[in-house]
Amino acid sequence: MGKKVLLVEDEKNIILGVRTCLDAVGYKVEIAEDGEEALKAVRREHPDLILLDLLLPKVDGFEVLKVLKGDAATSSIPIIVLTAKAEEEDRQRALDLGADSYMTKPFKPQKLWDNLKHYLAD
Numbered sequence: 001m002g003k004k005v006l007l008v009e010d011e012k013n014i015i016l017g018v019r020t021c022l023d024a025v026g027y028k029v030e031i032a033e034d035g036e037e038a039l040k041a042v043r044r045e046h047p048d049l050i051l052l053d054l055l056l057p058k059v060d061g062f063e064v065l066k067v068l069k070g071d072a073a074t075s076s077i078p079i080i081v082l083t084a085k086a087e088e089e090d091r092q093r094a095l096d097l098g099a100d101s102y103m104t105k106p107f108k109p110q111k112l113w114d115n116l117k118h119y120l121a122d
Contacts, residue, residue: 002026003120006047008038008064009082010056014105018051018082021109027120035059039067042074049119054083054094062097069098078119082107 005022009015010033019029030045032038036058042050050068054061061081068074080101081094091102101115 002028003048004028004030004045005116005120006030006032006038006041006045006050008032008035008041008050008052008056008061010034010053014053014082017109018112021113022116027116033057035061035064038064042068042077047077049116050077050079051082052079052099054081054085054090062093065094065097065099080112080115080119082112 005027007015007018007029015031019031022029030041030047032041034057039059052061052064061083065079068077068079075098078100079098080103081099082103082105084105086104094102100119103111103115
C-alpha cells in the first residue's frame with residue numbers, strides 16, 4: 001500500500017483535485033474538513049504526511065500545527081501548509097510553529113508533487 005496523506009481542507013474543488021492527483025500515483029488520501037476533525041484523524045490514521053490549510057472551520061491551521069508539532073507522538077509527521085494566506089508574516093508564523101513547507105494557493109501541481117516526493121521518499 002502507498003503512503004498515507006491526510007488532506008486538511010474545506011474547499012471541495014481543492015479536495016477533489018489533490019485527491020485525484022494523489023490517488024493516481026498510489027497514495028492513500030484521508031480527508032479532514034476542519035481543524036477539529038484533523039486532530040482526531042491524525043491520531044486515528046497515523047498519516048505519513050499532512051497537507052494543511054490554515055483557514056479552517058472550528059480550529060484554524062495555526063492551532064493544528066501548534067498541537068501536532070508540540071506533541072511527541074505527532075511532531076515528526078511532515079506538514080506542508082497549502083493555503084491562500086500569502087502574507088510573509090503568516091508564512092513565518094507557520095514555519096515557526098513547525099511547518100515543514102509552505103505553499104500558497106493557487107499552486108502548480110508539479111510544485112506540490114515535488115514537495116510530496118521530498119517528504120515521502122521511500
